[in-house]
Amino acid sequence: AAGVIQSPRHLIKEKRETATLKCYPIPRHDTVYWYQQGPGQDPQFLISFYEKMQSDKGSIPDRFSAQQFSDYHSELNMSSLELGDSALYFCASSQLMWRETQYFGPGTRLLVL
Amino acid sequence: GIQVEQSPPDLILQEGANSTLRCNFSDSVNNLQWFHQNPWGQLINLFYIPSGTKQNGRLSATTVATERYSLLYISSSQTTDSGVYFCAVDKNYAGANSKLTFGKGITLSVRP
Numbered sequence: 001a002a003g004v005i006q007s008p009r010h011l012i013k014e015k016r017e018t019a020t021l022k023c024y025p026i027p028r029h030d031t032v033y034w035y036q037q038g039p040g041q042d043p044q045f046l047i048s049f050y051e052k053m054q055s056d057k058g059s060i061p062d063r064f065s066a067q068q069f070s071d072y073h074s075e076l077n078m079s080s081l082e083l084g085d086s087a088l089y090f091c092a093s094s095q096l097m098w099r100e101t102q103y104f105g106p107g108t109r110l111l112v113l
Numbered sequence: 114g115i116q117v118e119q120s121p122p123d124l125i126l127q128e129g130a131n132s133t134l135r136c137n138f139s140d141s142v143n144n145l146q147w148f149h150q151n152p153w154g155q156l157i158n159l160f161y162i163p164s165g166t167k168q169n170g171r172l173s174a175t176t177v178a179t180e181r182y183s184l185l186y187i188s189s190s191q192t193t194d195s196g197v198y199f200c201a202v203d204k205n206y207a208g209a210n211s212k213l214t215f216g217k218g219i220t221l222s223v224r225p
Contacts (some may be wrong), residue, residue, distance in 0.1 A: 033212060042199060042215040043156070056212055088154050094211075101146060101161035102213060107154055 002026050004105035006091050012111045013081050021076040021108045025093030031055070032074040033092040033102060034066060043090060049074060081112045115140045115204045119216035126190050126223050134185040134219050136200030144203035145176055146213065147185050151196045159185070159198075190223045197221070 005024040013019050025032050031050045035043040045058035049068035060066075063081075068074045078085060088109050092102040116139035126132055138145070147159040160167050160174040162183065167174050171190075176183040187194055197220050201213040 031211070035213075037154075042217055043201075043213075045212040045214070048212055058212065090156060092213075101158060102144075103158060104148070104156040107156070109154065 004091055004093050004103055006089075006105040006108050008108060009106060010109050010111075012113065014113055015081060015083065017081050017112075019078045019081060019110060021078070021089055021091075021110075023074045023076070023091030023093075023105060025072050025074070025091070026103055029093035029095050029103075030072065031094050032068055032072070033094075034060075034074070034076050035090040035092065035104075037088040037090065037107075038084075039087070046076070078110075083112050086110055086112045115142070115202060115214050117200060117202055117214055117216035119198075119200055119219050121219065122217065123220045124222070126221065128190060128192060128223055128225050130190050130223075131186070131188045132190060132221070134187070134198050134200075134221075136183040136185070136202075136216055138181050138183075138200075138202050140204050141178065141181070142202040142204050144211070144213070145183055146201050147174055147183070148199040148201065149194075149196050150199060150218070156199070187221075190221075192223045192225055195221055195223045 033048040034046040037043040046060040048056045052068045066076045088107045090107045092104045094102045118137045149157045162176045164178040171188045173186045197218040201215045
């Protein structure tokens with residue numbers, strides 16, 4: 001079965017640089033979620049989109065923005081990167097109307113130097 | 114927001130042993146999922162179980178929604194079961210700001 005695809009899988013950036021993470025949800029899933037997991041921490045919700053509209057926002061820094069495109073893929077844009085942004089970033093998708101499982105992608109491991 | 118507590122925080126088992134992992138939550142939920150995070154960081158879905166009991170091979174889970182807890186049972190543990198087990202819940206109905214709140218996780222080490 002198709003899974004959530006994230007790219008890149010690993011990313012190394014310098015402080016103050018920008019990064020773009022991409023997420024391709026499972027086909028026919030209409031909702032995308034982004035989570036951030038710092039070292040030794042549990043995943044924290046950042047933001048979600050339902051049918052290309054932002055549906056909820058968590059503890060996402062103002063330096064971060066995200067959107068969902070017409071083909072349902074989503075991008076998380078991160079600017080002015082800080083050392084503390086080093087984390088594992090997960091994208092998840094679900095078919096919201098069926099109150100289903102959120103399926104997680106493999107994650108993008110971001111290291112800010 | 115909703116609180117999720119998992120216990121015990123750490124667990125060391127000998128291969129072949131059984132274990133029970135617990136998740137308590139502070140409010141009624143419409144979604145509860147158990148995940149296994151492997152040493153490579155991947156979050157693997159184990160169960161979607163807002164209520165009731167499910168089994169998948171050596172793993173089973175029970176959620177008693179009225180008492181706000183869920184249990185994950187691992188039988189005949191194997192070294193590949195090592196990793197962090199997360200319980201995550203969502204108190205909202207689908208379509209209304211649905212998002213998962215995770216517990217701190219339970220670190221399981223299975224020794225050969």
